[in-house]
Amino acid sequence: xxxHTTELVIFTLLFLVVSGMGFVAARxxxxxxxxxxxxxxxxxxxxxxWITWFLVGGDLYTAYTFVAVPALVFGAxxxxxxxxxxxxxxxxxxxxxxxxxxSVSHVHGFVTPADFVRARFGSPTxxxxxxxxxxxxxxxxxxxxxxxxxAVLKAMGITGHLPIIIAFAILAAYTYQSGLRAPALIAFxxxxxxxxxxxxxxxxxxxxxGGWGSIFDAAKAKFDASPNPADGITLTAANxxxxxxxxxxxxxxxxxxxxxxxxxxxxxxxxxxxxxMAALPAYSFLLGLIALLGFMAIAAGTKPVIGATGKPDxxxxxxxxxxxxxxxxxxxxxxxxxxxxxxxxxxxxxxAAANLFTRNIYREYLNKQATDAxxxxxxxxxxxxxxxxxxxxxxxxxxxxxxxxxxxxxxxxLQTLPAVALGLYTRWFHRGGLIAGWAAGLAAGMWMLYLIPxxxxxxxxxxxxxxxxxxxxxxxxxxxxxxxxxxxxNLVVSVLATLAFRAAKVAEGEDATSRDDYFADEGDPRxxxxxxxxxx
Amino acid sequence: MPDDKSDRSPWYWLLLVPVVxxxxxxxxxxxxxxxxxxxxxxxxxxxxxxxxxxxTTLVYRMTRRRP
Numbered sequence: 001x002x003x004h005t006t007e008l009v010i011f012t013l014l015f016l017v018v019s020g021m022g023f024v025a026a027r028x029x030x031x032x033x034x035x036x037x038x039x040x041x042x043x044x045x046x047x048x049x050w051i052t053w054f055l056v057g058g059d060l061y062t063a064y065t066f067v068a069v070p071a072l073v074f075g076a077x078x079x080x081x082x083x084x085x086x087x088x089x090x091x092x093x094x095x096x097x098x099x100x101x102x103s104v105s106h107v108h109g110f111v112t113p114a115d116f117v118r119a120r121f122g123s124p125t126x127x128x129x130x131x132x133x134x135x136x137x138x139x140x141x142x143x144x145x146x147x148x149x150x151a152v153l154k155a156m157g158i159t160g161h162l163p164i165i166i167a168f169a170i171l172a173a174y175t176y177q178s179g180l181r182a183p184a185l186i187a188f189x190x191x192x193x194x195x196x197x198x199x200x201x202x203x204x205x206x207x208x209x210g211g212w213g214s215i216f217d218a219a220k221a222k223f224d225a226s227p228n229p230a231d232g233i234t235l236t237a238a239n240x241x242x243x244x245x246x247x248x249x250x251x252x253x254x255x256x257x258x259x260x261x262x263x264x265x266x267x268x269x270x271x272x273x274x275x276x277m278a279a280l281p282a283y284s285f286l287l288g289l290i291a292l293l294g295f296m297a298i299a300a301g302t303k304p305v306i307g308a309t310g311k312p313d314x315x316x317x318x319x320x321x322x323x324x325x326x327x328x329x330x331x332x333x334x335x336x337x338x339x340x341x342x343x344x345x346x347x348x349x350x351x352a353a354a355n356l357f358t359r360n361i362y363r364e365y366l367n368k369q370a371t372d373a374x375x376x377x378x379x380x381x382x383x384x385x386x387x388x389x390x391x392x393x394x395x396x397x398x399x400x401x402x403x404x405x406x407x408x409x410x411x412x413x414l415q416t417l418p419a420v421a422l423g424l425y426t427r428w429f430h431r432g433g434l435i436a437g438w439a440a441g442l443a444a445g446m447w448m449l450y451l452i453p454x455x456x457x458x459x460x461x462x463x464x465x466x467x468x469x470x471x472x473x474x475x476x477x478x479x480x481x482x483x484x485x486x487x488x489x490n491l492v493v494s495v496l497a498t499l500a501f502r503a504a505k506v507a508e509g510e511d512a513t514s515r516d517d518y519f520a521d522e523g524d525p526r527x528x529x530x531x532x533x534x535x536x
Numbered sequence: 537m538p539d540d541k542s543d544r545s546p547w548y549w550l551l552l553v554p555v556v557x558x559x560x561x562x563x564x565x566x567x568x569x570x571x572x573x574x575x576x577x578x579x580x581x582x583x584x585x586x587x588x589x590x591x592t593t594l595v596y597r598m599t600r601r602r603p
Contacts, residue, residue, distance in 0.1 A: 092551040213573030278592040
């Protein structure tokens with residue numbers, strides 16, 4: 001073997017235990033009938049505060065986050081810390097929005113954001129646009145979870161693709177079997193492991209490196225010596241606007257992803273959601289500490305694994321740091337935490353993508369008379385296809401391509417904000433105006449991303465999300481988050497096009513929702529009794 | 537509809553505080569003063585988590601519907 005035997009044994013053992021749980025989950029909370037889509041895809045919609053906290057937390061804070069955020073801090077310093085304000089700002093921002101979404105979805109039986117848009121604006125076309133945007137944004141996200149697992153495997157000296165295929169085959173099998181129950185149950189284990197590992201890391205590693213002060217000093221010395229003017233342990237005049245707009249734009253985008261909504265809709269009532277908005281920042285604290293692992297890696301002189309292309313793979317920085325600092329058995333636990341951390345979001349994302357396809361494409365265009373059982377069957381099959389697609393992405397394409405796609409995904413999912421989030425509050429927009437705004441925002445976003453180079457790896461296009469304002473003729477070194485600017489374009493066009501359509505008297509769609517639908521809570525007769533699996 | 541069924545309450549305006557404060561970089565974009573070795577940039581932003589939790593919890597409790 002290669003000196004990583006202990007790590008490998010512990011990693012494999014924990015991975016297998018968790019996989020076993022995934023299969024058992026089908027019997028957890030006793031569904032009477034898992035053959036309907038609500039049952040399989042939304043776990044019966046009866047999750048209480050604790051399960052929702054683990055499920056949504058496990059969904060939003062992914063393995064890729066745990067690997068990529070500290071890698072960004074390692075490379076760029078303060079800018080990478082944007083993940084912290086992003087996850088502080090998001091919960092108060094969506095506190096009311098998600099409660100409204102829960103209510104209207106439960107009155108009308110919506111499973112996806114596109115379901116809502118279709119009913120609200122009476123437009124299957126707009127719904128299709130929203131569904132396709134969601135699918136395109138979610139797919140690379142699933143592939144990225146594999147990048148997280150791969151980083152860990154690489155650090156253990158395993159390079160072939162077979163382990164990834166096995167891991168995802170297991171994941172696919174138990175998601176097929178248990179639906180949303182599997183990730184909900186596994187999230188408990190994942191989070192417990194992650195908390196243990198990170199708490200150990202932030203106590204043990206600084207003690208070995210001479211305390212926090214010297215960790216930050218080492219990072220400062222590295223950035224002071226680097227030729228890049230944008231890095232440092234604080235922000236520069238050029239990247240402050242980027243920091244603010246990236247944090248705010250990411251916060252706006254987070255709950256537009258179909259998979260974040262899946263976790264929210266599975267909760268029992270509005271109170272569960274609101275309590276979770278207050279409790280979920282506990283993960284932000286964890287994320288902040290994880291981000292700082294990047295500085296620890298600088299202080300410890302950690303070197304990333306050199307990839308097959310001969311370039312260093314910065315995603316391996318944190319696994320390497322663990323390997324360097326921890327005893328082997330604990331490194332094994334840490335690696336398992338990251339590996340299992342990839343499974344929870346990958347499962348939820350593939351379920352959300354499958355729901356989108358089934359509800360908004362299959363039932364809308366392919367089989368209008370689909371029964372519940374048919375829908376559930378198609379959904380399960382699509383969830384398999386989506387996962388196979390993600391594996392193929394990693395096997396056939398350069399992983400960099402998935403990272404680029406995910407970057408693009410964040411920019412394009414933001415373009416659904418006017419229809420989905422503003423749509424929860426106002427019916428003022430014309431459906432045609434929203435489609436025009438979406439198209440304009442998308443075009444602007446792609447144009448900006450195309451113009452962004454990445455000098456670090458020599459790419460000329462799609463090199464990041466920091467758009468230089470000097471491209472617009474402004475005499476400033478400042479950069480801004482491309483998605484934020486694209487959303488501004490989208491909003492302006494949506495408003496102007498709405499006025500134009502209305503002036504031209506183009507037909508408005510029918511609004512199937514009414515004002516009271518947005519406040520309905522558990523116990524209201526209009527809130528559908530969808531949960532076939534009453535709690536014990 | 538009775539008022540308790542709507543989402544209107546002055547308390548909700550308070551939610552703007554933890555949205556706006558963490559985005560004001562001039563508040564925290566400095567190395568000094570350090571706390572336990574953490575530069576201001578890091579410890580103050582970590583402290584904003586507490587601000588977010590406290591505000592959201594307060595708003596939730598003040599607007600909860602009593603059965």
